[in-house]
Amino acid sequence: MEIEQTLKSEDCVSYDEEVIEHHGHSDWSSSNINERPVAVVYPRSTEEVSLIAQICSAHDVPMVPFGAGSSVEGNFLAPYSGICIDFSYMDKIVAFHPEDMDVVVQPGVNWVDLNEQIRHAGLFAPLDPSPTAQIGGMVSTNCSGTNAMRYGTMKDWVVNLTVVLADGSVIKTRRRPRKTSAGYNLTSLFVGAEGTLGMVTEVTLKLAPIPQDTSVAVVSFKDIREAASAASSIIRSGIQLAALELMDDLQMQVINRHGSAAVRKRTWDEGPTLFMKFSGTTDAIQSDIQRVSELIKPHNAGQFHFAKTKQDEQDLWAARKEALFTMVSIRKEGTVLWSTDVAVPLSRLADIIDVSKKDCSQLGIFASVIGHVGDGNFHVAMFYDPNDAAQKARVSKVVHDMMDRALEMEGTVSGEHAIGLGKKDCLVDELGIETIDLMRTLKRSVDPKWLLNPGKVFDLPS
Amino acid sequence: MEIEQTLKSEDCVSYDEEVIEHHGHSDWSSSNINERPVAVVYPRSTEEVSLIAQICSAHDVPMVPFGAGSSVEGNFLAPYSGICIDFSYMDKIVAFHPEDMDVVVQPGVNWVDLNEQIRHAGLFAPLDPSPTAQIGGMVSTNCSGTNAMRYGTMKDWVVNLTVVLADGSVIKTRRRPRKTSAGYNLTSLFVGAEGTLGMVTEVTLKLAPIPQDTSVAVVSFKDIREAASAASSIIRSGIQLAALELMDDLQMQVINRHGSAAVRKRTWDEGPTLFMKFSGTTDAIQSDIQRVSELIKPHNAGQFHFAKTKQDEQDLWAARKEALFTMVSIRKEGTVLWSTDVAVPLSRLADIIDVSKKDCSQLGIFASVIGHVGDGNFHVAMFYDPNDAAQKARVSKVVHDMMDRALEMEGTVSGEHAIGLGKKDCLVDELGIETIDLMRTLKRSVDPKWLLNPGKVFDLPS
Numbered sequence: 007m008e009i010e011q012t013l014k015s016e017d018c019v020s021y022d023e024e025v026i027e028h029h030g031h032s033d034w035s036s037s038n039i040n041e042r043p044v045a046v047v048y049p050r051s052t053e054e055v056s057l058i059a060q061i062c063s064a065h066d067v068p069m070v071p072f073g074a075g076s077s078v079e080g081n082f083l084a085p086y087s088g089i090c091i092d093f094s095y096m097d098k099i100v101a102f103h104p105e106d107m108d109v110v111v112q113p114g115v116n117w118v119d120l121n122e123q124i125r126h127a128g129l130f131a132p133l134d135p136s137p138t139a140q141i142g143g144m145v146s147t148n149c150s151g152t153n154a155m156r157y158g159t160m161k162d163w164v165v166n167l168t169v170v171l172a173d174g175s176v177i178k179t180r181r182r183p184r185k186t187s188a189g190y191n192l193t194s195l196f197v198g199a200e201g202t203l204g205m206v207t208e209v210t211l212k213l214a215p216i217p218q219d220t221s222v223a224v225v226s227f228k229d230i231r232e233a234a235s236a237a238s239s240i241i242r243s244g245i246q247l248a249a250l251e252l253m254d255d256l257q258m259q260v261i262n263r264h265g266s267a268a269v270r271k272r273t274w275d276e277g278p279t280l281f282m283k284f285s286g287t288t289d290a291i292q293s294d295i296q297r298v299s300e301l302i303k304p305h306n307a308g309q310f311h312f313a314k315t316k317q318d319e320q321d322l323w324a325a326r327k328e329a330l331f332t333m334v335s336i337r338k339e340g341t342v343l344w345s346t347d348v349a350v351p352l353s354r355l356a357d358i359i360d361v362s363k364k365d366c367s368q369l370g371i372f373a374s375v376i377g378h379v380g381d382g383n384f385h386v387a388m389f390y391d392p393n394d395a396a397q398k399a400r401v402s403k404v405v406h407d408m409m410d411r412a413l414e415m416e417g418t419v420s421g422e423h424a425i426g427l428g429k430k431d432c433l434v435d436e437l438g439i440e441t442i443d444l445m446r447t448l449k450r451s452v453d454p455k456w457l458l459n460p461g462k463v464f465d466l467p468s
Numbered sequence: 469m470e471i472e473q474t475l476k477s478e479d480c481v482s483y484d485e486e487v488i489e490h491h492g493h494s495d496w497s498s499s500n501i502n503e504r505p506v507a508v509v510y511p512r513s514t515e516e517v518s519l520i521a522q523i524c525s526a527h528d529v530p531m532v533p534f535g536a537g538s539s540v541e542g543n544f545l546a547p548y549s550g551i552c553i554d555f556s557y558m559d560k561i562v563a564f565h566p567e568d569m570d571v572v573v574q575p576g577v578n579w580v581d582l583n584e585q586i587r588h589a590g591l592f593a594p595l596d597p598s599p600t601a602q603i604g605g606m607v608s609t610n611c612s613g614t615n616a617m618r619y620g621t622m623k624d625w626v627v628n629l630t631v632v633l634a635d636g637s638v639i640k641t642r643r644r645p646r647k648t649s650a651g652y653n654l655t656s657l658f659v660g661a662e663g664t665l666g667m668v669t670e671v672t673l674k675l676a677p678i679p680q681d682t683s684v685a686v687v688s689f690k691d692i693r694e695a696a697s698a699a700s701s702i703i704r705s706g707i708q709l710a711a712l713e714l715m716d717d718l719q720m721q722v723i724n725r726h727g728s729a730a731v732r733k734r735t736w737d738e739g740p741t742l743f744m745k746f747s748g749t750t751d752a753i754q755s756d757i758q759r760v761s762e763l764i765k766p767h768n769a770g771q772f773h774f775a776k777t778k779q780d781e782q783d784l785w786a787a788r789k790e791a792l793f794t795m796v797s798i799r800k801e802g803t804v805l806w807s808t809d810v811a812v813p814l815s816r817l818a819d820i821i822d823v824s825k826k827d828c829s830q831l832g833i834f835a836s837v838i839g840h841v842g843d844g845n846f847h848v849a850m851f852y853d854p855n856d857a858a859q860k861a862r863v864s865k866v867v868h869d870m871m872d873r874a875l876e877m878e879g880t881v882s883g884e885h886a887i888g889l890g891k892k893d894c895l896v897d898e899l900g901i902e903t904i905d906l907m908r909t910l911k912r913s914v915d916p917k918w919l920l921n922p923g924k925v926f927d928l929p930s
Contacts (some may be wrong), residue, residue: 044788076477105815107704128704148649154873160657162492162624177903182878183811185843187660187886189895189925190907194623194656198649215706241570244590244677246748265702286708287759349645353567381647412773416644441639444914445652451913452906456812463651 007066009047009089012057016121019272022156029072029090030083036344036402037080037428043070047339050095052176052207053170057204060174061091069172069203073113073143074114076136078345079426080148081200085447085461088394091205093142104129107213108165110180113142113206117283119184135422142206147424148198152249153328155241155380156285157214159422161197168208169196172453182210195448200424201459203452217285220248222322223295223312225302226275230254230363230375233278234356236305237379240282241352243301246293250380254363257329257374264336269325275308280379281326315395329376333387343390346428349383350417358411359384365404371397373404381420406432425463433464469567470527471509471551474519482508483488491534491552492545498806498864499542499890505552514630514638514669521667524551531634531924533607533663535575536679538598540807541888543609543662547923552666555604562670566591569675570627570644574669575604597884604668609886610660614711614788617703617842618747619676621884622653629864630670631658634915644672658909659877662886663921664754664779665914679747682710685757685774687764688742692716692825692837695740696818698767699841702744703814705763707756711745712842716825719791719836726798731787735842737770742841743788797851799834803851808867808890811845812879820873821846827866833859835866845883868894888927895926 010019020026021044030042049055062069068088074080078105084090104127111120116233118137121130134151135144142392143149145167150159157163179192196203227233233252240250253261258276263268268354284291299310313319334343350358359375366373366386377384385409390401409419409432419425419432434442449456449464456466472481482488483506487906492504511517524531530550537544546552559576567588572580574737580599583592593822596613597606605611607629612621619625628642641654689695702712715723720738723731745758746753761772774780812820821837828835828848839846848870853864871881871894881887881894896904903924911918911926918928 042650053717083634103813103815105700105704106813108813109853112605128706148653150647150649154647158624159649161653162620169609171906175902178900179903181875181880181898182813183815183883185612185616185811185845185846186882187612187621187882187884188880188882188891188898189660189887189904189912190665191610191623191656191660192903192906194653195910196650198653215704217706240568242567242590242677244679287752288754289755293749293751307812349647351565351568351570351644352646353565383647405758412645415641417649418643418645418648420650421647422649424804425651429650436643436650438640440637441641441654443650444633444639447913448652448657448910 007063009058013049013054013062015050017112020047027073029092032075032080032083034076034343034345035080035428037083037426039083039085039427041085041087043084044087046090046092048092048095052170055170055205055207056174056176057173058089058091059170062457063173063455066455066457068457069205070459071142071146071205073140074116074138076138077143077147077423077426079423079428081424081426081462083427084345085091085427093140096207099123108210109213110208110210112208113140115141117141117144125216126214128215128216131163131211132214133160133163141209141211145197145206145209146200150422152378153252154378155250156246156248161194163212164193164197165210165212167193167196167206169177169204170205170207172455172458178245183213184231198424200426200462202449202462203458205458219297220283220285220319221291221313222281222319223298223310224279224322225310226277226279226308228277228306229324230278231360232305233280234359234379236307237280238300238352238355240298241380243297247282247295247380248285250280251326252377252379252384253279253281253326253329254256254373254375257376260332260336261325262331264332265325266328268321269328271321274325277308281323283323306374330387337389340382340391342392344388344390344401344405344457345385346423347383347385347423348409348412348417348419349381349421350412350415352382354417355379355382355384358415361411362386362408365407369400371406427462471520471578474523475511476513480510491554494537494542494545495540496538496540496805496807497890499545499888501545501547501889503547503549505546506549506927508552508554508824510554510557514632517553517632517667517669518638520553521632521634522553524919525635526920528656528917530919531667531878532921533604533608533667535602536600538576538600539605539609539885539888541885541890543886543888545889547649555602558669561585563758565717568644570672571675572670573603574670574674575602575894577603579603579606585802586675590678592678593673595622595625595675597837603671603673607659607668607671608662612839612849612884614713616840617825618708618710619754624654625674626655626659627672627674629655629658629668631666632669634917634920646674655796660886662924664911664924665920667920681753682745682747682781683757683775684743684745685760685772685779686741686784687772688739688770690739690768692740693818693822694767695742696841698764698769699742700869701763701767702760703842705742705759707714707759709744709842710747713743714841714846715741715743715788715791716837719838720833722794722798723787723791726794727787728790730783734784736787739770743785746783751754760833787922792849799851802853804854806850806867809845809847809883809885810871810874810879811843811883812874812877814844816877816879817841817844817846820877823846824870824875827869831862831866853874889924893924899929
């Protein structure tokens with residue numbers, strides 16, 4: 007095909023069925039479809055991505071960018087088939103500027119690898135989504151993770167983007183200032199656009215200094231409402247935690263029974279539990295821990311554990327970080343994961359978690375709540391049998407009820423997973439058709455043939 | 469005229485010559501022009517702004533939104549005449565949600581008033597541009613100020629916007645979650661768009677907890693390069709200052725001779741001086757001050773003053789905050805201010821300040837450097853005689869050389885004043901015509917007749 011002749015490097019295109027299956031189906035998503043891309047293309051440079059776009063544009067072929075494949079809303083599926091563009095080979099750190107506290111990377115760089123490579127300079131990229139995630143996908147979904155409470159979301163860490171537009175033209179959104187008020191914020195327009203406006207081929211990321219010290223504290227509560235209320239008090243106090251996470255009773259049980267050796271060193275209370283990460287100077291952390299222990303008292307808190315050693319700290323945090331993977335590893339044969347999230351204004355978090363948790367527990371399946379409660383965001387993880395249509399419908403109803411509830415509370419149907427295929431209808435409910443139409447107008451102006459990741463975020467106008 | 473008949477409230481339109489002059493000319497800007505709007509319109513609600521847009525759109529009349537009039541790049545001038553839309557009467561706090569840590573306001577609310585009114589809840593809107601600035605203008609220029617080092621810029625504090633588009637349709641960019649990854653980031657597209665994509669009629673702002681404690685420290689250096697290098701060391705250390713400001717020798721002289729009684733209580737060293745604001749818990753601040761005093765030692769720092777009392781703290785910070793107004797108050801008869809700013813990657817700040825300061829001092833006029841050095845941003849303030857064409861040309865050359873230098877260093881021509889009329893050409897130099905063309909494409913898609921604040925940010929295509 008024309009792309010092979012143009013790119014010329016070995017392995018630049020694959021038609022292998024397994025490869026196509028891997029790029030057209032997701033084990034992490036409840037939005038799978040039957041369509042598949044016709045081929046997977048592996049560009050090595052911005053220029054090659056531009057050539058691919060020129061060819062696809064000339065032949066009206068949809069282009070679907072692909073990163074690590076860890077997104078959960080079907081963000082990289084190919085409902086209109088077309089070409090999947092896999093950024094695996096664009097995995098280089100282009101330039102590291104420790105003195106400017108930024109780094110220029112290609113989209114295929116994994117964030118854990120990146121942080122390993124720059125650690126010697128005392129800097130890090132502070133967002134922590136799935137450990138497999140790559141920068142390109144993190145940009146395109148405006149991801150976050152446990153550190154968002156202190157550090158915000160992906161949009162707050164992108165200095166500039168190099169982007170290939172639908173017709174193959176290449177633009178750079180900015181130079182490298184950490185702050186600017188010059189012209190439209192194109193950077194933030196592409197962040198979270200899920201590749202529907204352009205394909206990101208280079209990213210300059212702000213970096214943060216690795217904190218002088220960190221610590222972790224863990225405390226359980228008698229019910230999830232008390233836990234969420236305690237979280238609220240902490241947030242309102244202005245104490246700047248690095249993370250504030252909630253795990254429910256089911257997850258604490260999983261950890262006690264199936265967690266790694268490190269987290270099974272102690273027997274955890276099996277009530278809803280807050281995990282707190284502190285960061286800053288050693289003195290400030292001591293003072294913050296003291297204040298937090300006072301703040302949670304009125305909420306009938308259980309015993310307040312805080313890390314006394316670095317090993318202790320790692321063990322405590324490991325319990326939070328391995329929760330999802332532990333759940334996946336012990337799931338019942340034949341069941342699959344439905345992972346979803348919403349976010350609401352802070353004062354409504356206890357209400358929505360409480361009701362959603364009750365809904366989940368009536369499903370008769372493993373369904374638990376985990377929350378980035380520091381920013382009003384929480385997840386539900388459920389394992390259901392995809393061949394049991396009635397069960398799937400019940401799970402789907404719980405998810406949709408939760409989203410409706412989030413909207414009634416002036417929240418959002420997606421806190422950090424973006425929209426993909428899975429939440430398009432809900433986005434219309436969230437924003438109204440006038441706002442969706444404005445998004446469509448913008449889309450049409452830069453991609454008039456609707457070739458870039460078509461069918462995601464919102465539907466093509468009929 | 470049709471608008472008067474439609475809006476009906478008293479004083480909804482003014483043709484008064486003085487009123488028009490006030491809205492078509494700026495004492496703070498070097499970009500004044502001869503054109504004026506034909507009338508000034510005062511809407512009271514989103515619905516009225518929508519009606520105005522419908523009428524202007526039907527008759528192809530340009531619409532120029534106007535806030536406090538404190539912008540410096542001619543952002544509210546009317547090069548194509550048309551109607552000026554003044555948001556003075558839209559100055560209400562619509563809803564205050566202390567438990568959610570947000571507030572919904574109309575665009576004509578002044579940020580200082582807002583903070584007075586919500587202080588009782590222990591919350592504040594943390595950006596601090598000109599004390600006269602209003603939220604609408606702050607959104608439209610993506611403003612910042614001294615607190616940006618810790619709190620970022622306006623884009624980081626806007627949860628959602630209600631916007632009237634060119635044709636009068638009304639959209640809301642989001643509901644009220646503090647975090648979201650649902651759909652395009654329209655909020656950030658309108659922030660900093662200077663009213664060229666739509667008129668902001670309602671704003672939900674995130675609020676921050678007022679810090680438990682604050683303190684201020686001041687230290688001078690033998691030259692501006694040492695001061696900027698010291699600032700760099702502090703930033704890299706990860707100590708989270710609330711603000712880190714630089715004032716040059718000239719400004720310190722002005723303070724000694726003409727400052728308020730409060731700041732003249734002491735005689736200041738007249739070398740380049742760093743002003744630091746600390747915030748957090750009382751313990752953390754003590755520890756931060758100690759660390760900073762160690763970090764600056766290798767930079768030949770002078771005596772390190774830190775506030776011992778709250779009065780002392782106010783007095784020290786007053787010296788920084790009153791700098792611009794003191795300079796304006798003592799300016800030579802017949803001279804006017806040229807205020808401009810650029811931002812560069814952190815490592816280049818010392819270089820560009822050093823050279824720009826030398827250029828300024830060769831002008832033979834009052835020209836001084838003031839820096840929000842915590843984020844690589846600095847200002848030059850110069851007083852020149854607008855009737856002396858040769859002098860004006862020399863000043864203009866210094867400004868343009870500074871912008872060129874910022875671009876060579878991968879910086880930006882505007883750190884926090886936006887582009888307006890004054891920096892359009894430089895924005896093309898900064899981003900390249902392809903990126904400007906993408907902005908034009910977006911503009912055209914939502915404002916096909918080019919009626920919203922035309923001639924700002926970039927030129928109409930010829």
